Amino acid sequence: MANQFDVVVIGAGPAGYVCAIRAAQLGLKTACIEKWSDDKGKALLGGTCLNVGCIPSKALLDSSHKFVEAQKDFDVHGIKHEGVEIDVPKMIARKNKIVKTLTTGVGGLFKANGVTLLEGAGKVLAAKQVELTRGDGSVEIIESANVVIATGSRPIDIPPAPVDGDLIVDSTGALEFQEVPARLGVIGAGVIGLELGSVWARLGSEVVVLEALDQFLAAADQQIAKESMKIIKKQGLDIRLGARVTGSEIKGKGKNKEVHVTYVDSDGKENSLIFDKLIVAVGRRPYTEALLAPDSGVNLDERGFIFVDDHCATDVPGVYAIGDVVRGPMLAHKGSEEGVMVAEIIAGQKAQMNYDLIPSVIYTHPEIAWVGKTEEEVKAEGGEYKVGTFPFAASGRALAANDKDGMVKVIADKVTDRILGVHVVGPSAAELVQQGVIAMEFAASSEDLALTIFSHPTLSEALHEAVLAVDGHAIHIANRKRR
Numbered sequence: 001m002a003n004q005f006d007v008v009v010i011g012a013g014p015a016g017y018v019c020a021i022r023a024a025q026l027g028l029k030t031a032c033i034e035k036w037s038d039d040k041g042k043a044l045l046g047g048t049c050l051n052v053g054c055i056p057s058k059a060l061l062d063s064s065h066k067f068v069e070a071q072k073d074f075d076v077h078g079i080k081h082e083g084v085e086i087d088v089p090k091m092i093a094r095k096n097k098i099v100k101t102l103t104t105g106v107g108g109l110f111k112a113n114g115v116t117l118l119e120g121a122g123k124v125l126a127a128k129q130v131e132l133t134r135g136d137g138s139v140e141i142i143e144s145a146n147v148v149i150a151t152g153s154r155p156i157d158i159p160p161a162p163v164d165g166d167l168i169v170d171s172t173g174a175l176e177f178q179e180v181p182a183r184l185g186v187i188g189a190g191v192i193g194l195e196l197g198s199v200w201a202r203l204g205s206e207v208v209v210l211e212a213l214d215q216f217l218a219a220a221d222q223q224i225a226k227e228s229m230k231i232i233k234k235q236g237l238d239i240r241l242g243a244r245v246t247g248s249e250i251k252g253k254g255k256n257k258e259v260h261v262t263y264v265d266s267d268g269k270e271n272s273l274i275f276d277k278l279i280v281a282v283g284r285r286p287y288t289e290a291l292l293a294p295d296s297g298v299n300l301d302e303r304g305f306i307f308v309d310d311h312c313a314t315d316v317p318g319v320y321a322i323g324d325v326v327r328g329p330m331l332a333h334k335g336s337e338e339g340v341m342v343a344e345i346i347a348g349q350k351a352q353m354n355y356d357l358i359p360s361v362i363y364t365h366p367e368i369a370w371v372g373k374t375e376e377e378v379k380a381e382g383g384e385y386k387v388g389t390f391p392f393a394a395s396g397r398a399l400a401a402n403d404k405d406g407m408v409k410v411i412a413d414k415v416t417d418r419i420l421g422v423h424v425v426g427p428s429a430a431e432l433v434q435q436g437v438i439a440m441e442f443a444a445s446s447e448d449l450a451l452t453i454f455s456h457p458t459l460s461e462a463l464h465e466a467v468l469a470v471d472g473h474a475i476h477i478a479n480r481k482r483r
């Protein structure tokens with residue numbers, strides 16, 4: 001049978017839909033399969049990110065931040081107000097509207113670019129055939145010259161706290177609370193735990209975050225992690241490190257139901273806490289259930305991710321895998337870039353991506369963001385390096401905005417001066433780190449950025465001052481040591 005498509009993408013999340021659009025732009029006859037559907041059976045596009053991840057969580061983070069500002073910070077500006085209240089169902093409805101706009105938008109982009117949407121579940125068979133099972137149970141075999149797997153990830157369950165979707169929820173359930181839980185427990189002080197813990201803490205929950213590791217944000221630069229911990233704790237989040245959850249039990253009936261959680265602390269002592277809601281945010285796992293036929297030829301690695309090379313090729317020529325289902329950070333922008341790379345490779349181009357420069361962001365307030373190497377990594381590699389830091393407390397723009405917590409840190413090679421890492425906790429950290437990504441993509445030295453003119457007064461000047469501080473030339477802070 002002749003190929004029906006040049007490219008069939010399985011999964012319409014930020015990796016899959018971007019891949020499909022780019023492939024269609026390149027003139028390839030492209031289909032994208034999606035099995036997620038709404039209550040009317042209509043395909044939901046955009047994957048975890050648009051439906052129950054990045055976008056809805058940011059909507060709630062922004063709403064809850066405005067609430068805190070109105071409640072606590074307006075006074076500083078001399079703005080008088082009374083009785084600020086939060087209407088949680090309205091806040092959730094606004095979030096849902098944003099999600100709908102964006103997910104519908106993906107459908108529009110498919111139409112505009114000529115991507116065929118196939119609604120149903122895709123399964124990879126041998127010889128680049130894909131089995132499509134539609135909602136009504138009918139099955140169709142699709143032939144394609146290339147197959148791209150982009151099925152994403154699922155939250156990890158832990159036996160001591162099984163999600164029941166009511167009192168014990170995962171990240172999806174935590175976006176749907178219809179009232180503010182008085183006592184909220186969060187298992188895991190990772191990205192999701194901190195972001196969702198922040199949302200509900202700002203709205204009035206008493207939040208306790210239980211983290212098994214002794215170190216806070218182990219993947220981040222530890223100077224930035226310590227600074228972040230200080231700021232977040234000051235906001236009222238009770239973060240307990242070295243706290244391993246050992247069990248949970250739901251007690252009571254109806255409105256009086258509560259969840260009793262036990263955990264062992266780093267001294268080996270058993271503790272217990274009672275919550276109205278418990279969010280389990282202990283990581284995500286690749287989603288490969290019912291995806292691969294036994295003779296598909298596609299292999300998994302030892303951690304259950306689809307095994308791919310640097311160009312996202314699986315063990316079967318013409319079959320690729322991208323996004324959360326393969327190695328690397330589970331980040332939408334990493335998946336999207338892999339989608340573009342794979343589409344271009346299929347179209348015959350020599351595409352590649354730079355895995356060393358994938359930025360990370362935690363959207364707390366202030367945000368925590370970084371790119372490149374941490375000081376710990378640079379030190380472990382044994383290279384000589386120099387560091388420049390600048391606190392937002394010395395930034396005129398941050399003071400004017402009443403947003404002065406945090407700092408910028410830049411690490412550069414001592415010999416070549418090339419920037420090795422940019423780390424920020426502070427206002428608009430995500431946007432500031434993006435400047436570091438651009439500079440590092442062009443192999444900039446700290447001097448290159450130091451010689452660049454930054455507008456005054458901007459938050460970006462904190463990055464400028466940090467690169468100046470790398471060589472002891474910062475103007476608006478006393479330099480630690482002239483180098």
Ligand SMILES: NC(=O)c1ccc[n+]([C@@H]2O[C@H](COP(=O)([O-])OP(=O)(O)OC[C@H]3O[C@@H](n4cnc5c(N)ncnc54)[C@H](O)[C@@H]3O)[C@@H](O)[C@H]2O)c1
Nearest residue numbers: 188189190191192193210211212245281282283284330361
């Ligand atoms: N802003 C963003 O970019 C963003 C937002 C949300 C999610 N994500 C991605 O989604 C993925 C999942 O996020 P996440 O926050 O669930 O995972 P994570 O890996 O970031 O954090 C999970 C945390 O849970 C802890 N943990 C694990 N088991 C535990 C236990 N039994 N008791 C206590 N603590 C325990 C881990 O030590 C870890 O610190 C991540 O890869 C993340 O990058 C990214």
